Amino acid sequence: MSSSATVELLGITPNAERLIEEAGRTCYLSFDKMGDDSHKRFIRMIIKNGHHSVLEHASATFRIKGGSRSFTHQIVRHRMASFSQQSQRYVDEHGFQVVTPGSIEQNPEALKVFNEAVAHCREAYAKLKAMDIRKEDARFVLPNAATSEIVITANFREWRHIIDMRTEKGAQWEIREISEQILKELAKHAPTVFEDMAQA
Amino acid sequence: MSSSATVELLGITPNAERLIEEAGRTCYLSFDKMGDDSHKRFIRMIIKNGHHSVLEHASATFRIKGGSRSFTHQIVRHRMASFSQQSQRYVDEHGFQVVTPGSIEQNPEALKVFNEAVAHCREAYAKLKAMDIRKEDARFVLPNAATSEIVITANFREWRHIIDMRTEKGAQWEIREISEQILKELAKHAPTVFEDMAQA
Amino acid sequence: MSSSATVELLGITPNAERLIEEAGRTCYLSFDKMGDDSHKRFIRMIIKNGHHSVLEHASATFRIKGGSRSFTHQIVRHRMASFSQQSQRYVDEHGFQVVTPGSIEQNPEALKVFNEAVAHCREAYAKLKAMDIRKEDARFVLPNAATSEIVITANFREWRHIIDMRTEKGAQWEIREISEQILKELAKHAPTVFEDMAQA
């Protein structure tokens, strides 16, 4: 089964592929070679040649809702990206949602164990709050399954790297599914930059 | 009460303050000014003048045991550092330890709620494992309180930044206590670099 | 006298201040506080509180023409930015332009010395090229004064940092003048983010 996370494109560099060409041709002062479709040829050339730094001039921002804290703990390890994440220190989590792994959802017994554990955590959180324990301490009983909203901005080179690492076979299922959604969005808006990955 | 986390210095640049001087004097080719204690004057000067990049030539590595997943999720946001962290995908967590916030430990009723929630999570994890749910999925029921071992390497400039941000009043208590322990260790081995912070 | 460099804004995040608010409110899930002008209050608050990471979600790209290689060697030291620079390995530099420092331009004798040196370098470059010395080797006779076009992309947090460091009294005059031009452009398009610097 698939993650319930939703991926929303909040912003992306306008005319991104054109900007990449304009920036990248600075290295060669080859602006005279620019024409209607020249950015496609240029971008394919720099990707093929490994001149990926040029792709850093464009970036995209996504809002991801419904990812678990396991997912966010992994994704924030990418250091060339910018994150704003729902803080369990400041947000009251009494009504927290959870991500249920597919292997658990498909197994009625496992699902029962999982749901009971989540319910117990929820109840404990509410009780601790009622005893005037601060949010930043009460959250210690929240499970990894709890969702955490996050906004991520990265440049295209870094998105290529993240997608490359996180959509491969060995990647954990939740981060893989979210990365695949991100790739789909990026391929719509910057088809030449992401075409090799989207077809893979 | 204090965090039960332990901080162990695994490695540090040998003769770190001398190396910083040797590297930093390259900017001015002022090697003729080097003497027995000249590194102290030099380091105080560059810190005062904001020429902090020179401090990047030395680094230190710490192993932190007994920090919670809340702590690790915060600390890995520092991007100029290197992390190797206990993976809940690969490590069997059936015997996981927990961090109990002081506000809970001092409140018998709250402590009871907390301990029961932790016990329930532990039991649920064991049951899911017994049903052949993989570790990477079973861990969704583990609480933030679960400890996670982590090794962190950062250069001295970044350690100064981390300590600066994480020991201030508004910082969360667990990351503050761990940062204070780190500062104590660093001040022993590179007293001039960290003296202003250690005395603060 | 002022640098002859020109600064052109190639691209900037659309509705940048709004995007910053949308991203930043994720930390608190405080979207209900958004209104027509709420982004101004929000941005002033995060800048005051030192929560600058939120500013990373917006970025701007500039093309700088007419800066010297001394300037570019300094500016590329900023590591949280992306650069595409005119390459002396690939571009024929026989007609290179130069930056003349004001202190030299205002001193007729010095100007004569400077112009003769530049002319000699230009002639040597042409002769070496005529002897089939490759561009990447002939360039060794080019002076620091030679201009080098560069495109720079950085997020708003990093632009604030660059401007902060490079417009201060002790900064070198060329990088200071260029940074001031960049600040002017940024303050036009993201007035709240840069107002405190623009008024300084």
Added chain:
Amino acid sequence: MSSSATVELLGITPNAERLIEEAGRTCYLSFDKMGDDSHKRFIRMIIKNGHHSVLEHASATFRIKGGSRSFTHQIVRHRMASFSQQSQRYVDEHGFQVVTPGSIEQNPEALKVFNEAVAHCREAYAKLKAMDIRKEDARFVLPNAATSEIVITANFREWRHIIDMRTEKGAQWEIREISEQILKELAKHAPTVFEDMAQA
């Protein structure tokens, strides 16, 4: 002919390969597998599996003398490294040394042109200084060929990346020769980490 640059190892993480193993086994809590030579097997495994972040826990610092400003302008583009470089703003460059490209050195006519240009630059610099032009402005007549001392610290992952990019066929000869010298030093002190590159 070869660059006249010298590469001196100023510092390196003591017992670097052992530290990498100690840090890296944290991910799996597999410390029980550590033995006399286990770090070799462990490091080969993580390199093969692409788990390169573990290599970041060790670092090395080099002093490079006799590299040209062309070289330094290239090398400082590597962003995951730390640099302290001889500053032409602060150091009097009247006696500057130069790097002579091999293609010029082997061609007597070219060498004459090159040497005359360098001599002219040197003379112009001295004259400007004698007219009380400040170092930061007089340096505009210095050629790319002028040497610039630099100290570089990077972690092993980044050194692998730098060496990978800078020793390949298409790399410029000066940066290639210096990178090869760096690789030789690193392979002496951390043979397992760099063996695949040293044999290539």
